[in-house]
Amino acid sequence: MSQNKERCVVIVGPTAVGKTKLGIEIAKAFHGEVINGDAMQVYQGLDIGTAKVTEKEAEGIPHHLLDFLDPRESYTVARFQKEAREQIDSLYNKGILPVLVGGTGLYVKAVLYDYQFNEVKEDTAFREHLQKRAEVEGPDPLYRELLEVDPEAKDRIHPNNVQRVIRALEIYHKTGKPMSEHLPENEPALLFDPVIIGLTMERHLLYERINQRVDMMVQKGLIEEAKSLYDQGIRHTQSVQAIGYKELFGAFDGEYSIETAVELIKRNSRRFAKRQLTWFRHQMAIEWFDMTDVENSYKKINEILEFVAGKLKD
Template structure:
């Protein structure tokens, strides 16, 4: 039987952190970060990183493992996360992976091959970020500009194949793959939970979260990063940092920066939902009405059923 892996996905501000804690407590689990920004030390408020007193004694892994001026690729994450998952399985713990970076999650759940001929992980990450920021249609349009026939063979929502085609062209100058590409079966007994809510309600939560981040010291956090001399790194290109960098560089007022931050966060949440709905098989739980606490019992029953299917 395949080893179990719980994955919790969904847009920013929907309640993934609380859910991960409850699942880990119920099933003797430990939590693995799969958010590309939360790997960085010092990027706490802007990434909504879990606080120490919120962990409830549950071990957390792959948080704060890089300094802000270091790069960290999806291939790096794949290596680190696969090793950590095996380590947890070896000691009888249930790995619970939580986060919102689609490429990182797919790299684990379906084993992206980063050593393929014509592979370029950094370029692939740029395309993934572009898709989440600008939408799958905009990414597909890039492919269409290169080869309209090839683009017509790939649905815009099949982001994995669009990215692969663009990556192959980038490295080889051709849209033809030198190797046979196919969907790989996951090496895990995947238990994938998605949290969602009414878009208007989600956007309200995102706007409120940004206001709370500012009250908690986001401006000072970004100022410290800015004054340390970190520029053009992966860390400062993230939402919550690039907008305030524009303020510190005199490109906009603080009010304009916060407005842009809220807008970009809302857009990112929309991209996240689109990604997870089309790239993964997910059991969705709508948390629009009431708090996440009200959904926890049904989520725990779902996980229990997947871990012990013979008991159903």
């Protein structure tokens, strides 16, 4: 590996494939610490639904950029880029291997590559106006307005992610240009010396694991966790657009039953996993490992550890 760039290990892949466990094993084996690369695990109070690592699961391995942000606050890619790079620098300078683990592709790529984000300042009055409209009219009218000025937003922003829709409209309002024109045009340079590991699994087994995981989340108290956020009046924020919360909020609003919400969580999680796999396979040079043989997962983990050891010696 190159000697003039900081080394790190990156673990990506779809939800429920086993990234958290592998990240901990790599950190244990190579004197590392984990940096969270999941956009929703930064929020406090969103523990069960985001599958946030527990103290027991962490096995004493420190985790950074995890569970620190109020769920009423927004979190940008640019802010994550800055804070994650600072964590990588800090760990590397202490002789600790940074292990970036997460399924939020844009966040991970923004850290590793020289993305320059054009930070357009907020227009508080305009934003408050749009937020009030969203509360009264719902998210659909704002999303339709966004697609009129920035059709490419359809591939980047979910219609229910009201905060991102408002931010995109705010950027257009302030600059006269859609958000897509503020994104980098050329493929940026790689800033670090990463070992990028991707985990995959046969589709039918991954979907089965996702369904079982959602059932387990419900048993652990997902519905109660979501209701607590709902009762606090946390609505139309970036945090509760996470899968698991937005579906249950619909049930709390009386749009459908809790049972329907749970099925929607499973369906939306499966669809999200499919999008994650597609995104990662087209965006980065990744060494993929198939985790389908769940019963022999430790054998596969040892194989990955040997692969990492070889790369770190180069």
